[in-house]
Amino acid sequence: MDLRDTPEEAAFRSTVRDWLATNVPDELRGYGFGVHTDDLTALRAWSASLHAAGYAGLTWPAEYGGAGATLAHQAIFLEEAALAEAPPHVGVIGLGMAGPTIITHGTPEQKARYLAPILSADEIWCQGFSEPDAGSDLAGVRASARREGDRFVVDGQKVWSSYAHVADHCILLTRSDPSSRRHEGLTYLILDMHAPGVEVRPLRQLTGDAEFNEIFLSGVEVPVASVLGEVGGGWQVAMTTLLHERGTLGIALVSRLELALRKLVSLARDRGATTLQRDAIAREWVELEGLRLTAYRSLSALARTGVPGPEGSILKLQWSEANQRVTALALDLLGPDALLAAGNAPYGGWWQQQQLRSRGNTIEAGTSEILRSIVAERVLGLPRSR
Amino acid sequence: MDASPTPEQEELRAQARAFLEATPEPTWGALAELGWTGVGVAEELGGAGLGFLEQAVLHEELGRALTPGPFYGTVAVSLPALPADDQAAVAAGEASWALALGPLVPDLDSVTNVAVAGGDGVYELVRFERELLATHDATRPLGVVVGGEAGRRLCSTEVLPEIRRRSLTALALEACGVGARALELAVSYVGEREQFGRPIGSYQAVAHPLATTFMELELARSLALGAAWAISVGDGRAGLLAAAAKAQAGEAAVAACERSIQAHGGIGFTWEHPLQRLIKRALWIRSWEASTSALRAEIATRLIDEGGW
Numbered sequence: 023m024d025l026r027d028t029p030e031e032a033a034f035r036s037t038v039r040d041w042l043a044t045n046v047p048d049e050l051r052g053y054g055f056g057v058h059t060d061d062l063t064a065l066r067a068w069s070a071s072l073h074a075a076g077y078a079g080l081t082w083p084a085e086y087g088g089a090g091a092t093l094a095h096q097a098i099f100l101e102e103a104a105l106a107e108a109p110p111h112v113g114v115i116g117l118g119m120a121g122p123t124i125i126t127h128g129t130p131e132q133k134a135r136y137l138a139p140i141l142s143a144d145e146i147w148c149q150g151f152s153e154p155d156a157g158s159d160l161a162g163v164r165a166s167a168r169r170e171g172d173r174f175v176v177d178g179q180k181v182w183s184s185y186a187h188v189a190d191h192c193i194l195l196t197r198s199d200p201s202s203r204r205h206e207g208l209t210y211l212i213l214d215m216h217a218p219g220v221e222v223r224p225l226r227q228l229t230g231d232a233e234f235n236e237i238f239l240s241g242v243e244v245p246v247a248s249v250l251g252e253v254g255g256g257w258q259v260a261m262t263t264l265l266h267e268r269g270t271l272g273i274a275l276v277s278r279l280e281l282a283l284r285k286l287v288s289l290a291r292d293r294g295a296t297t298l299q300r301d302a303i304a305r306e307w308v309e310l311e312g313l314r315l316t317a318y319r320s321l322s323a324l325a326r327t328g329v330p331g332p333e334g335s336i337l338k339l340q341w342s343e344a345n346q347r348v349t350a351l352a353l354d355l356l357g358p359d360a361l362l363a364a365g366n367a368p369y370g371g372w373w374q375q376q377q378l379r380s381r382g383n384t385i386e387a388g389t390s391e392i393l394r395s396i397v398a399e400r401v402l403g404l405p406r407s408r
Numbered sequence: 409m410d411a412s413p414t415p416e417q418e419e420l421r422a423q424a425r426a427f428l429e430a431t432p433e434p435t436w437g438a439l440a441e442l443g444w445t446g447v448g449v450a451e452e453l454g455g456a457g458l459g460f461l462e463q464a465v466l467h468e469e470l471g472r473a474l475t476p477g478p479f480y481g482t483v484a485v486s487l488p489a490l491p492a493d494d495q496a497a498v499a500a501g502e503a504s505w506a507l508a509l510g511p512l513v514p515d516l517d518s519v520t521n522v523a524v525a526g527g528d529g530v531y532e533l534v535r536f537e538r539e540l541l542a543t544h545d546a547t548r549p550l551g552v553v554v555g556g557e558a559g560r561r562l563c564s565t566e567v568l569p570e571i572r573r574r575s576l577t578a579l580a581l582e583a584c585g586v587g588a589r590a591l592e593l594a595v596s597y598v599g600e601r602e603q604f605g606r607p608i609g610s611y612q613a614v615a616h617p618l619a620t621t622f623m624e625l626e627l628a629r630s631l632a633l634g635a636a637w638a639i640s641v642g643d644g645r646a647g648l649l650a651a652a653a654k655a656q657a658g659e660a661a662v663a664a665c666e667r668s669i670q671a672h673g674g675i676g677f678t679w680e681h682p683l684q685r686l687i688k689r690a691l692w693i694r695s696w697e698a699s700t701s702a703l704r705a706e707i708a709t710r711l712i713d714e715g716g717w
């Protein structure tokens with residue numbers, strides 16, 4: 023065990039830090055998850071510059087345009103990017119979910135076609151898993167994919183799909199066997215979002231932003247060559263996606279929490295804090311350091327075994343709840359000023375926005391209840407609740 | 409960056425666990441024979457010459473097994489203050505120590521020597537009487553010394569911050585062991601016990617608090633190992649991490665015992681059940697040296713007033 027950077031890692035860290043210091047565009051500093059359409063051009067340009075500098079897809083194999091770097095390098099980049107308030111690459115879903123799933127299950131043609139444009143941000147992806155009647159219970163997916171010769175005809179509705187309003191492709195979970203139930207008979211498709219019959223309607227969130235969307239699919243034709251994995255084997259492919267969604271983000275989440283906590287400490291310095299507020303701040307710092315060290319432990323385990331473990335679920339769950347507490351604590355420190363929004367509010371309304379957005383953290387990518395059940399059943403080995 | 413234990417550390421853990429399961433109340437001499445009392449003592453003094461990360465493994469396993477005896481007080485707390493000859497005597501199993509930093513002194517029933525801090529030095533205490541006090545945790549008795557005077561000077565008080573870091577970290581590690589054991593008992597019980605025709609562990613109201621317990625303990629363990637690593641390399645953040653580890657682990661261990669008792673129902677509330685001993689040690693740890701709120705107050709001062717991180 024040695025928690026220090028190796029000399030080589032330290033050199034990489036300082037290169038990354040210098041690069042971020044000069045390259046993060048001021049107008050995008052602090053940008054979170056999701057895209058406002060107005061910012062799309064700037065976010066694409068930023069993502070392309072990440073790619074040109076070799077920081078997009080750091081851990082992807084070189085043959086797919088990645089840097090083939092170690093997980094430690096990826097962690098260093100994510101830590102530095104969070105502290106520099108760099109916006110994420112606009113291809114969050116492509117880089118973190120679609121790409122790794124294509125690398126695992128894709129045909130050579132699919133890899134050649136789809137991977138490079140993810141890194142360069144020439145193509146943006148979204149995820150079409152959730153449906154009105156299939157949320158936590160993803161195996162209830164109903165969107166139907168009917169085989170007709172060399173293509174599938176897709177009908178159905180997807181919901182809560184982040185980035186769909188700007189996406190070129192969608193990883194779509196469908197039911198290809200209408201007589202099947204639950205995990206059987208599902209097929210995982212790569213959907214062209216520009217195909218006839220795809221309609222996207224943005225949904226406004228409680229924050230006021232519109233990051234996610236409904237997708238209506240009517241008679242959309244998808245070539246059989248766009249099946250990812252086996253026809254009828256969609257569940258296994260979807261599990262790869264979810265493992266990556268929850269598994270590799272740990273460090274990024276922890277680093278974002280660190281940024282929020284550093285701001286909270288300076289808020290306490292600026293405005294003063296009561297004994298109870300100071301106690302709560304210390305408690306969150308302890309939690310943050312615990313999460314960071316847990317993320318390092320799971321990263322080291324991942325580097326040895328190659329598969330993200332259940333630690334991903336643990337980090338996501340604890341981070342989401344910590345983020346809700348930290349942002350609520352900031353509002354407590356702000357007193358009645360917490361009621362103000364945007365330009366009128368201290369710090370441009372950053373804390374108010376963060377607190378509201380944090381309510382989604384315990385729902386997206388698996389609700390806290392579902393994640394607790396995963397820990398209970400898969401980590402502790404308790405009997406299944408269903 | 410590498411946050412995984414070495415194969416040797418994993419091996420040591422397996423050996424320690426097997427030994428303590430077979431030998432619940434080992435003598436001080438038996439621990440010396442295993443090389444544990446001198447785990448961090450230099451080889452030329454008869455010790456094993458290992459680092460604090462190896463010592464950390466022993467604290468966690470001894471906590472888990474609720475092993476009685478002065479290992480924590482001697483090895484984690486007193487050793488850094490002892491001159492070479494005294495360290496050799498500890499490694500050989502001939503001496504054990506308590507360092508009296510306040511009126512209450514741990515393991516006063518069994519230690520051969522007592523040290524006190526006074527002025528700018530740490531001294532051996534001589535010509536004193538021992539008075540044992542009634543406490544709840546029978547595996548770690550407390551007492552007070554009556555009378556006594558400063559004998560040999562052992563070292564300067566400059567060693568005290570290092571002792572505090574080691575003490576807090578050792579307590580955190582013990583707490584991780586205690587909490588993990590309490591959780592294991594709960595997991596195995598709720599997997600078997602049936603009510604309303606189903607194992608009770610299939611009810612989310614039973615399962616989810618245990619999942620929470622697991623996560624709190626993982627954080628505690630990460631912090632305790634991080635603090636142990638920082639101590640082992642003399643990292644400047646060791647003190648802050650040690651405080652964080654003790655705060656998190658003390659709370660997590662008590663909560664683990666509380667939730668395990670609840671998950672056991674009536675049987676968990678009996679004197680015969682091991683949980684009553686586990687919760688008493690967890691409570692001992694949470695209150696000893698510095699309470700959670702005192703540690704958090706220290707951390708807040710470092711962060712807010714002194715610009716530390």
Ligand SMILES: Cc1cc2nc3c(=O)[nH]c(=O)nc-3n(C[C@H](O)[C@H](O)[C@H](O)COP(=O)(O)OP(=O)(O)OC[C@H]3O[C@@H](n4cnc5c(N)ncnc54)[C@H](O)[C@@H]3O)c2cc1C
Nearest residue numbers: 149150151152157158182183184382385386387389391392
């Ligand atoms: C900001 C945001 C972005 C999102 N982005 C995407 C995206 O890009 N693509 C996509 O496909 N989806 C996306 N989602 C959807 C998300 O995955 C679902 O909202 C989530 O899985 C919950 O499903 P649901 O909304 O249908 O709620 P439900 O599943 O109906 O759950 C409602 C409540 O019941 C609880 N519950 C349900 N089942 C159980 C159970 N068995 N035991 C205990 N409690 C239970 C849940 O925990 C929750 O509290 C996003 C969601 C949000 C908030």
